[in-house]
Every structure is written in C-alpha cells, then in structure tokens.
Amino acid sequence: MLTHRLGVASRHVVLITLCVVALGPGYLMVTGSLKSQSDFLDHPWALPGNPSLGAYRTTFNDQFTQWLLNSVLVTFSAVLMTMVIAALAAWGLVNWPFRGRDTVLGITVSLMVVPPVVLLMPLFQVGAELGWISTYRIVILVYVGLMLPFSIYLLANFFRTIPASLLEAAALDGASPFQVFRRIVLPLSGAPVATLVVVNLLWAWNELLLALVFLQTDEKKTLMVGITGFQSRYSLDIPTVMAGMVVATLPLAAAYMFGQRYFIRGLTAGGLKGE
Amino acid sequence: MTTDVASVGPAPRPVRRGLAHRLGPLPWVAPAALAILFVFAYSMFELARQSFQYEDAWVGFENFSLVLSDPLFRTAIWHNTLLLLAVPVLVLLALLVAVMLFETRRGIVAYRAILFLPYILPIPVIGVVFGQLLQLNGALNGTLDGLGLGSLTHDWLGNPQLALWTMGGVIVWKEVGFGIVLFLARMMSLPEDVYESAKLDGAGFFRMHWHVTIPQMRPLVIFYVISEAIVMVSWVFNYVFVMTNGQGGPGTSTVVTELYIYRTAFQDQAPELASAAAVLLFLSTLVLIVGFFRVQRADGGTFGD
Numbered sequence: 001m002l003t004h005r006l007g008v009a010s011r012h013v014v015l016i017t018l019c020v021v022a023l024g025p026g027y028l029m030v031t032g033s034l035k036s037q038s039d040f041l042d043h044p045w046a047l048p049g050n051p052s053l054g055a056y057r058t059t060f061n062d063q064f065t066q067w068l069l070n071s072v073l074v075t076f077s078a079v080l081m082t083m084v085i086a087a088l089a090a091w092g093l094v095n096w097p098f099r100g101r102d103t104v105l106g107i108t109v110s111l112m113v114v115p116p117v118v119l120l121m122p123l124f125q126v127g128a129e130l131g132w133i134s135t136y137r138i139v140i141l142v143y144v145g146l147m148l149p150f151s152i153y154l155l156a157n158f159f160r161t162i163p164a165s166l167l168e169a170a171a172l173d174g175a176s177p178f179q180v181f182r183r184i185v186l187p188l189s190g191a192p193v194a195t196l197v198v199v200n201l202l203w204a205w206n207e208l209l210l211a212l213v214f215l216q217t218d219e220k221k222t223l224m225v226g227i228t229g230f231q232s233r234y235s236l237d238i239p240t241v242m243a244g245m246v247v248a249t250l251p252l253a254a255a256y257m258f259g260q261r262y263f264i265r266g267l268t269a270g271g272l273k274g275e
Numbered sequence: 276m277t278t279d280v281a282s283v284g285p286a287p288r289p290v291r292r293g294l295a296h297r298l299g300p301l302p303w304v305a306p307a308a309l310a311i312l313f314v315f316a317y318s319m320f321e322l323a324r325q326s327f328q329y330e331d332a333w334v335g336f337e338n339f340s341l342v343l344s345d346p347l348f349r350t351a352i353w354h355n356t357l358l359l360l361a362v363p364v365l366v367l368l369a370l371l372v373a374v375m376l377f378e379t380r381r382g383i384v385a386y387r388a389i390l391f392l393p394y395i396l397p398i399p400v401i402g403v404v405f406g407q408l409l410q411l412n413g414a415l416n417g418t419l420d421g422l423g424l425g426s427l428t429h430d431w432l433g434n435p436q437l438a439l440w441t442m443g444g445v446i447v448w449k450e451v452g453f454g455i456v457l458f459l460a461r462m463m464s465l466p467e468d469v470y471e472s473a474k475l476d477g478a479g480f481f482r483m484h485w486h487v488t489i490p491q492m493r494p495l496v497i498f499y500v501i502s503e504a505i506v507m508v509s510w511v512f513n514y515v516f517v518m519t520n521g522q523g524g525p526g527t528s529t530v531v532t533e534l535y536i537y538r539t540a541f542q543d544q545a546p547e548l549a550s551a552a553a554v555l556l557f558l559s560t561l562v563l564i565v566g567f568f569r570v571q572r573a574d575g576g577t578f579g580d
Contacts (some may be wrong), residue, residue: 012379015372015379015382019386019390020387022390022452023392028404028408041490045418081426085306088306089303089308091303092300092303096300111315113502113563114315114563115533115556117509121315121322121549121550122319124540126317141310141314145313146314188500206398208517209513209533209537212516227400232520241407247404248399249396249397252397253395264460268453271457271495271498273318275302
C-alpha cells in the first residue's frame, strides 16, 4: 500500500516536471514579451517586475499587422476551399463505389506524407511562368492540393458510417444526390468537419517552406515567413521578438483551449481509426 | 441505394443507370482530382524529368552523380540519418509517459492537454524561442548555473559538435506529445479484463506492460515510428531554417537534405541538381511512405470501420 502510494506520488512528480518542460518555452515567450531587454537577460525565468506592453506596440508598428492579415486571408481561403472540395470528393468516392476505390483512397492518404520540398521546384516554376509569384492564389492553390489528401480520407471514412437506410429513404423520396448530400449527409457531419477545419487551420497557419518561396515581397508575406526575418531585425530587442511570437501563436493557443478535443482527435486521426 | 432502385426498374434502364452510375462521381471528384494531380502528379513528373536534364538536354544520370559526389549532400544525408536516432527516444518516452498517465488517471485530462501543447505550436515560433533559450548566455545555461550544474552548460547551438543533437532535442520536445496522446488513446480503449487477469497472474509493472500493453499497441507503435521517421528524413527544414537563419550552421553542422535542396534550387540557381537531390530524397522516403500505406491498410482491416 505504501509503495503504491509512493509510486503514485513519484509519478505525479515526474508528470509535473514534464509539464514544466513542455510549458517552459511558452512561459519564457509570454513573460519575455512583457519585460525590458535587460530584465529578460538578467532574470529570464522571473515574472515581469513592471510588465509593459511596449514590445507589442513596436511589433504592431512594424509590418506585423500586414503579415497577420495576410496569414488570416491565406489560411481561411485555403481551408474553406479545401473543405468544400474535399467534402464533394469524399461523398463522390463513398456514394459511387467502383473497383479500386479503396486503392485510390489508400494512395490519396499516402500522399499526405510526401515531403513538400520535393514538390517545391516544379510548382515554383509553374508559378513563375504564370507570373503568380508573390500572389496569394498560387499559395492557396498549393495549400489546397496539399491539404486535400488527408481531408478526403477523413471525410470518406466518416461518410461510410452514415446508415444506408437514411440515404435510401431520401432517394426514394426523389431527392437528387446533391440534395441527399446537403440535407442529410452534411448536417450529420458536424464533428468530423470541425475536426478537419481545426487540423487544416493549424497546418496552413504554421506552414513556412512554401510561403517562404512563393511570397517574396515583404507586403505579401505570411506571419510565419515574417517572423523568421523578424528575429534578425530585432536581434537586440528580445522582448519585441517574443511579442511577435506571442501574436503568431495566440490564435492557435486560444483555439486549442476551447477546442482541445478537436485538435487531439484530428491530429491523431491518421493513426487511430474508428475510435 | 441506387442499385436497389435500378434492380426494380424496367430492362433497359439498368444499362443507362450503369453508365450514369459510373460517371456519377465524376463532377464530385473532379475538382479534388485536378488539384491533387497538379500539386502531386504533375510536380513529381516534372521533377523526375528535370533531374535527367541540363538546359533542356538529356544528360542521363549526370545530375545524380554530381549530387552524390557533393560532400555537402552527403553531409546533409548523414545528418538526417543521425536525426533518425531521435525516433527510438520518442517512442520510449511517449510509451513511458502514456503508461504513467494511464496508471495515474487523476489529472489525466490536464496533463494530456499540457503535454500535447508543444505539438500544435508553429515550428518557426518554437525555433525562435528555443534559439533564445539555448544561447550561450541564455535561460537554459543560466538555470543550469543557478542549480550548481555549471559543468553541464554548453553553447548548444554554437558548438558544431552539438548543434545537430540540440536540434534533435527540440524536435523530440515538440513531437513527443503526439506519441503520448496516440498511445494513451489506444490504452484507454483496451479491454479492462486483459489487465485484470494479468494482475491476478501476479504480473508486475514492467512485465504487464511488456506482455500486455505493448503487443496490443504494436500497429500504433509502428505507425508512430514511421510517421516520426518521415519527419526526421524530410520534415525538419523549418527547425533548421529558423534556428540557424537559413544557414544550417555553425559551418555545415546542421545542413539537412531539405535545406540542401532549397539552397541549391533558390540560392545557387541549380534547379537540375536540386531536382536530382529531391528525387533521391523522395526515393528514400518512398520506403517509409509504402510502409505508411501498408500500416494504414492493415489498420483498416483489423479495427477500421
């Protein structure tokens, strides 16, 4: 009994230590953004003595606001388009079974692990030929293409679980496939759609490599591209760098706090089917 | 559903239905198919074509032999290989923490939420923050000094012997939460009676998890190993780019294949060499991708929908 209790206590000690390690960098970032440079260098882990929002003012006076808006625009349009296209495709694949469909789905989901750096150059060359470098449409188009495989896979897996009797009844009532899709399938799909929106938002918001290559002018950059240069621009002003990082993280962190289970469900969906 | 209707229809209809049936999914699938074909199929075809050409002339395997004899490319490949050593660390750590959480139960929701948090943070942000944390006079060394562990302080990112391992550590910090959550979810869904009977047989902590938990989780562990191996081989660009200002430094100590491809293509303006390097990277991940594909299918067969 005693050993059991000791075991429980020591497990909590280990777990709490791990949580401190997991949260440490985030703590450093948030408190650092409220400190002065010397305060940060002297006492990195201390709470800010006289918290100041000065670093945030500097951040927003820079091009940060523009980058933030760019990220919002690119992320939202790419995710919206992905959701619409993926839902149609997934329903098409589930509703009209054909030979080799499962292979098509399997290959599609395997595409999600193709490294983007492999696709980068040919896509860049197409973009250059079309004169689309430093435009949002090329980034959005490529993001949609990259998000589709997993989105189709997840939705198709869900659509398959919709009871056939529901759909048959509607079809007998003379509803067209599109009506069945809109009135029956979509209203049932709230949870997987929410999960997918969250995962895709996360991916598109955090994406760096493609945005770096495609968005070369300063006023078109997304936040992730912006902050990589931001770091060297303010190398002598760590609080401002940290404030920038907080702004770049905040939308996600806020979403994570409210929709944690959607994040967890979505990000583990590749490994945990049907759970 | 449609088959039912067709089977009660008059004789000629099934034929027309059949055709409509076959073309039915087309308008639904077409937009996705076009986007995927453009982003994946076209790109990969173009990439393969360019890797065999120089200024539009066919040069056979010349680009490949140039790339393979480039010491920097070999260094980059070697660095990715070294990073693979982080995979067993991740698996063990994630399994251990998942088991601990599973046995503890109390506070599991809060622990899980916190331990998963690093996994959702943007890598550029992680790179910048760790870049500060790991400075020679940064917060980590300051803490070690304060704890009287001054001998453990290092120039984590400035020492070429150490920089890659530091990078690996940061990747582990981010990726381990994914494994913990994945494994924990599976443990929670294992039938209780398996554990009950193991306990009655007098199995201790390690024996029980070794003989009961681990075998049950085999497909999931394989999935995690493959996913993380793919990360180490072909998704570490962001860390290196942000933490070394795009240089892969100090010296060439953190140059990875992705960075090599990026710099060869966009800084050295040698797209044909970059294409050859990208083809080689793709072929090496292909092994992993095929593995991923097979795990996916096997998964679907055992406990899928």
